[in-house]
Amino acid sequence: MQYTVGMERILIADDVQTTIEALRLALRRDGFEAVSVSSGAEVLRLCSAAAPENLPALVLLEPALPDKDGYEICKEIRAFSDLPVIIMSARDDVAAKVLALAFGADDYITKPFDTREVMARIKAVLRRVRVQNNQKQNQKIIEHDKLVIDMNRYEAKLNGKVCELPPKEIELLFHLASNPNRVFTRDQLLDDVWGFEYYGDSRTIDVHIKRLRTKLEGVSGKWFLKTVWGVGYKFELIE
Amino acid sequence: MQYTVGMERILIADDVQTTIEALRLALRRDGFEAVSVSSGAEVLRLCSAAAPENLPALVLLEPALPDKDGYEICKEIRAFSDLPVIIMSARDDVAAKVLALAFGADDYITKPFDTREVMARIKAVLRRVRVQNNQKQNQKIIEHDKLVIDMNRYEAKLNGKVCELPPKEIELLFHLASNPNRVFTRDQLLDDVWGFEYYGDSRTIDVHIKRLRTKLEGVSGKWFLKTVWGVGYKFELIE
């Protein structure tokens, strides 16, 4: 997947000009290119595989477009691609949200929104998609020095000895260890490990990190869970 | 045509270009390589043992191809290999499904489809096949410590003593024991043991696990049925 060389293109589908402008501004500030349309037909045209080099990286979709139901559009896009779609609607009920996800949307935002939140969601969705693609051929076993994590078994070994870890802790460790030296913010970890539907406290991460450290401490060796002050955590490898 | 090393190759046999493109995109997203053909003759050529290094891992087959009946193709493939085949047809009746399975297909999907469902089915079939291959050369008898399972006789022995187990329970135990230490989710077990046509409650698994535990308890020794909290079950071997 290599369409996006320079800027990432975000497709805004809305029929209210002020909304489009607000989003366009926020997007530009964060280094995205904004493209806007106001009908469902145009959305489908721009998302079709016909012109892959112009394909947007993500679609912001208002479901109440004049010509076509937004959920249908989402479903149709899903029929031929996994292009990330975020539904942004004025409806703030659970049913609408469930519907959106059922139709294959990647996230759901209610209007009116804070553009900063929208940007955060966009970045989260894009990163999640990238991570999924990155998980090279569904690599389920990773190894660093004396640590072996086998996600087929949901099992971590230190020096060949199994250490009991609850699922969430293993998933967190696996995620960090899959991308060694890369820092993840708490919000990223919540998104990546807990999932975007989850809206919990980011202190949760601290607690899980602490437990991992306790269980893995002393045996570390060539790696450790490092706190990057003011940012987040990373799985650091020592040369 | 250029092939990539490492990726699993999926052969798409369809004569509608948009369908092919939709699948190709979804496949690439999930780390598969897509190869497409639009005639039955080509399917057979690419699946023949002539060029084993280019053999696809799985075939997605539209049965209404211009030159040849898809069910016939499936049968012919079965004549010389166990290559997984998924039939994807617009017909949504039971008869068509039964026919597909009778001709040796591994799964049946009706068009129009959600590509994510297709991907899920592909992965399920591939996993099932891998698991079967793991049971080296259709190993029908496996042995762990004092437990012997003989699927020719549908019989399990503990310490040489036959213990009566109903078919489903034996199948479940056999499946788990064939892949020791590997975690299976309830959905995977439903897919692998009950079959993809089954849409039942995943609590069913719990009940069967419980029965197995009751019948096998105390005699265990070097293995046991382990619950992996929030994930599923595994047949765990103790060193």
Next chain:
DNA sequence: CAAAAAATCAACACATTATTAATATATTCG
């Protein structure tokens, strides 16, 4: 076709894990 066995479903009790909250400790920067 009836009886028996098995498979499935549904309900509730139970256990473990996940999360929150509160407090203590550490780090940064003026």
Next chain:
DNA sequence: CGAATATATTAATAATGTGTTGATTTTTTG
């Protein structure tokens, strides 16, 4: 050095998944 801010730690609570039982439906067998 000290105030402000961020993280570590611990304990308590909430959430969630599983174990277990028995009733009901389905399938098999005689």
